[in-house]
Amino acid sequence: MKNELAKKIILPMMVFFAIIMVWSLIANNVEDFPTPSDTYVSAFGGVNADGDEIVGVLSDPLYIANEDDKGILWQIFASLQRVFAGFSLAIIVGVPLGLFIGMSKNAQYAFDPFIQIFKPVSPLAWLPLLLFIFQDINLTAISTIFVTSIWPIIINTALGVRNVSEDYMNVAKVLQFSPIKKITKIILPVAVPFIFTGMRLSLGIAWLVIVAAEMLTGGIGIGFWIWDEYNNLNYHNIIIGIIIVGIVGFILDLVMGIIADFFDYRKKGRA
Incomplete structure (x- = not known):
């Protein structure tokens, strides 16, 4: 040991x-x-x-000079706000849609081609179109995160539903469970670990996307801060920004991993 x-x-x-x-x-x-x-x-x-x-970047991370000049912690906080807004929307839409696709073969046939087409599209491809639609920096960043991070949630939720034993589904038929009761009593207990795995992947993608989105849209945020330091030829701060992005991403993944393990009945059984 x-x-x-x-x-x-x-x-x-x-x-x-x-x-x-x-x-x-x-x-x-x-x-x-x-x-x-x-x-x-x-x-x-x-x-x-x-x-x-x-004067170090981290020596006064909470300073506010003006609306466009704030400390590094404010930049991180602004980015996290956008990340969790887009991530929350992805959960709200992705989980029910994944359950629907997992429970219905017809839904799977209908949606699967479009999921496979849009899943690999880069966030940078979505940005110009979404910026044209919303004409707002925050809404553009949030919608870009939503569009690019929803796919792991849908795919893993549907996979979780398909992993429900056919015997359990037959019991639900015999007991004449309503669709809602079948979901809450039979499907969700099995699918929850898969859903949280999808959410963990989705959050990682969301944090990855926000840096690129903010570099192009501007405003307050860690991505724009890194790009601004590049324009000011502060290469030291670019490296600091990269390290900070990596550390925050690591913490987010660690927290989501702990939450996913807590809801994973398979790991509790082995313990």
């Missing part, structure tokens, strides 16, 4: 130091590419390699 714990600590540290070495090598060979030490100073503040005093 101790050996396993040591591996979980030592091996990631080895990879981390390897990344730092590769990063330093790139910085030494590419002009103006930010070094790890200068990026650290840009994040937390201090004196950079040129001897200049730097």
Whole structure:
């Protein structure tokens, strides 16, 4: 057990130091590419390699200079608001539609071709059309998240319904369950783990999409902040933004994974 714990600590540290070495090598060979030490100073503040005093991005993450100039935590919060708005809409529409497709062969035949066609479409393809329709930055970002993140929810919900044992469905017929009672008593208990798996995938896609959407639509948000730092030639802050996006995405996936495991009867049975 101790050996396993040591591996979980030592091996990631080895990879981390390897990344730092590769990063330093790139910085030494590419002009103006930010070094790890200068990026650290840009994040937390201090004196950079040129001897200049730097105020770090993370040293005052909640400052508000004006509506368009806010600290990094406000940028993250604005992005998360859009993500959860689009994600919530995807759940509201995707779960009932997935149940319908899973319970009806005719519905499966009707919807499946369109799901397979629209599922691989890039969010960047939807953005211009949705921006033309809504003429609003927030609604465009939210609708783009909805359109691109709904598919895992529909597909996994339908898969969960199809995993319900035929014996259970026959019992529901014998007991003359109403459609609502059949869903709540028979289908949902089996399908819930699949639904949460779809929601976990969907949330990951939503966080992925918001960065690209905000880069193109502008406004407050972590995606636009990264693009703005690029326009200002602040390459240190671009790397900081990438790391922050990755950390927030990791936390979101971790939380959704814990929630999914809580509702997964299969894992509870093994425990």
